[in-house]
Amino acid sequence: MDELDWKVLTLLQANGRISYTELARQVHLSVPAVTERVKRLESAGVIDGYTARVNPAAAGYPVSALIGITVPQPAKAKFLKLLETIPEVVECHHVTGADSYVMRLVAVSMAHLEQLIERINLYGETRTSIVMSTPLPARGLARPVAASKGSRG
Incomplete structure (x- = not known):
């Protein structure tokens, strides 16, 4: 490019x-x-x-959370099928480290978030972080620094 x-x-x-x-x-x-x-x-x-970028809070989802989960290998396929049925899971990443997956969820209330976590907990141990604010929202990609300093590609 x-x-x-x-x-x-x-x-x-x-x-x-x-x-x-x-x-x-x-x-x-x-x-x-x-x-x-x-x-x-x-x-x-x-x-x-x-x-279109949608503001979750303005669309009725004021609660946002990041959830890490450790899923045993035999349960991974069923876990991913479950996530497909939960529209409040807006993204999920397969990661290295202590967790197998990290996902971002939105919810209409803390009680709603608790219900979602209970469904997800069936597949492994979770760690939940509630998003307090987003000082750096998702942004577009910039040209890689290495590419702009003379490398080709």
């Missing part, structure tokens, strides 16, 4: 609804050239979708 690809990605991450005309204007390319770049980035899997 070159510098222009990263400029396009930066603009799309800031505003996924930006028009190709505006995108082309901001990166100093023609509309067909920027359209081709975006299509190439999509085909390569660099851009893997477009979505």
Whole structure:
């Protein structure tokens, strides 16, 4: 990926609804050239979708928690199937360390969170951290420092 690809990605991450005309204007390319770049980035899997960011608290989910769980190997498939049935689990990561998985959940209340944890606890030992605030919300990717210092790729 070159510098222009990263400029396009930066603009799309800031505003996924930006028009190709505006995108082309901001990166100093023609509309067909920027359209081709975006299509190439999509085909390569660099851009893997477009979505609206939803504020959980404003949408009725004021409680957010991070839960780590240690799941025994024989139960992993059933555990992952369970997570598919719980829409309040908004992301889950298979990790190294003390936990097998770390997930982020949202809930409408502490009682609701407790019910969710009880369902998840059937598959292993959990550790829950309640999110008090988010000083650094999810953000877009920037060009890797190594890539901007002369390495190719």
